Amino acid sequence: MSAPTIDPTTSSLLPSYDDETTRRLDRAHVFHSWSAQALIDPMPIARAEGSCFWDAEGKRYLDFSSQLVNVNLGYQHPAVIEAIREQAGRLVTVAPSFANDTRSEAARLIAEVAPAGLDRVFFTNGGADANENAVRMARLHTGRGKVLATYRSYHGATTGAIALTGDPRRWASEPAMPGVVHFWGPYPYRSAFHAADEAEECARALEHLRDTIMVEGPATIAAILLETVVGTNGILVPPDGYLAGVRELCDEHGILLIADEVMAGFARCGEWFAVDRWDVVPDLITFAKGVNSGYVPLGGVLISDPVAETFDERPYPGGLTYSGHPLACASAVASITMMREEKVIDYARSLGTDVIGPQLRALAERHPSVGEVRGLGVFWALELVRDRDTREPLVPYNASGPAAAPMNELAAACKQRGLWPFVHFNRLHVVPPCTTSADEIREGIAILDEALEVADRHCG
DSSP states (O other): OOOOOOOTTSSOOSOOOOHHHHHHHHHHHOOOTTSOGGGOOOOOEEEEEBTEEEETTOOEEEESSHHHHTOTTOBTOHHHHHHHHHHHHHOSOOOTTSOOHHHHHHHHHHHHHSOTTEEEEEEESSHHHHHHHHHHHHHHHHOOOEEEEESSOOOOSSHHHHHHOOSGGGGGGOSOSTTEEEEOOOOGGGOTTOOSSHHHHHHHHHHHHHHHHHHHOGGGEEEEEEESSBOTTTOBOOOTTHHHHHHHHHHHHTOEEEEEOTTTTTTTTSSSSGGGGGTOOOSEEEEOGGGTTTSSOOEEEEEEHHHHHTTSSSOOOOOOTTTTOHHHHHHHHHHHHHHHHTTHHHHHHHIIIIIIHHHHHHHHHHOTTEEEEEEETTEEEEEEEEETTTTEESSOTTOOGGGGHHHHHHHHHHHHTTEEOEEETTEEEEOOOTTOOHHHHHHHHHHHHHHHHHHHTTOO
8 A cells, every 4th residue: 555645736745644544654664762563553643732732533631741751841832933943944954064153042042051161062963962972072081981870870772872871771782882880879769778868878879989989990980970860760869968979079089970961951850950959060961852842853962161171172073964953953042042031940840849749749648559759840750669668669670561560551541531641660750841830730640640549459
């Protein structure tokens, strides 16, 4: 069966397929990430607006996933769309070796909202290649080879980024890039250090990191790479003092601190960058996702002055054809401008403090399957358990097949009720767009209240 033809004499060259045709062509030609191709049937999305999207049959879904935790400004923000359209009319593409006014303005704005001293931006196409380039810069700047990263982390799926990743997604790509050493970061609810409280967790996690540096050899370590707030692997907010302690260890041994803010940055944590909450200044910050809500692929590395100076008269040996693409940079300029004008940072912070946090904690009191509520801004997780006393996870670590059934049932219950969830292992994440209204938050949490009865049935 041949593909439908498009009449070039009409006003649009873009398709407008029905649901069946879209699914058929998807199955025939699209190879999906992280999936067994014959076992999936992706749902076509017909349209989206604000914090919601609709399928081809007109069913509305309130998006509590922000797609992949990137649609921070919500869907179809008119100012961002108009900026992309305007830039396409001016200059649709230009190689990175040229200067371009939109690229220059995007870099200026990003540096302006970053911590002091990070004034240069290397643009990439997304978060994985941002982390790849940050590590390359750190190795070249220090002349050292090793990079430390945590086990509970995700840094991307390219060769280097997946090696830096600590979660099971790296297993299939091993053996991977040499020189990566993983360590345990703080996680008070499931402490690897048998800590009694957050202060003890912080102290013991820092001591563990100090010991890891000692046995790996401080003079061999180029950088420590951390998700400022761990994202997919649990929305783990670091205890107060932890990031400052890591900064001190880095300074003591001449190690660079790289903050992966791909998921945590640009309002998600109620700050421009999550490090701002703890007044810690990294040597390099990687970003993507929220910088333009994923409207056009864009990422980058914010570079401190000492690292940037390394390449003043020494060529930086890296680049991408689409680095600083004008359409992507136009969307970033509009996004940052709108975040300022609409006070999205303040709104996201108060949404977490005044609405999401209290609503989720009230939810936890009604459901024995909720072991812990944690988060900040518009970045929250419910840790689901079979037993609150033993803290046995609702499903095992990295569960699949029948073992993952309770979480799959929970996700299906949410979708049936018109809520699109974000689930990972035994956790249900609450990560809607940062512009979601308080009423929509309450609507979504009311659906979670009903759906969690599915999880409660698995409690002992």
